[in-house]
Amino acid sequence: MLRDGVEYRDLGHDHFDRLDKTKVINRLVRRLGQLGCEVQIKHAA
Numbered sequence: 001m002l003r004d005g006v007e008y009r010d011l012g013h014d015h016f017d018r019l020d021k022t023k024v025i026n027r028l029v030r031r032l033g034q035l036g037c038e039v040q041i042k043h044a045a
Contacts, residue, residue, distance in 0.1 A: 001007055017024050029039045 012018075025041065027042065032039050
C-alpha cells in the first residue's frame with residue numbers, strides 16, 4: 001500500500017484456506033485424529 005500507492009483491499013476471511021487446500025485438509029484430518037476420530041477422505045467430483 002505504501003510502496004505502490006494502492007488502496008487497502010481485504011483478501012477475505014478464507015484467503016489462506018484458498019491458497020493451498022491440500023495443506024488445510026491435511027491439517028484438519030491430523031487434528032481430528034488427535035481428537036480421537038478416524039477420518040476417510042472422499043473428494044467431491
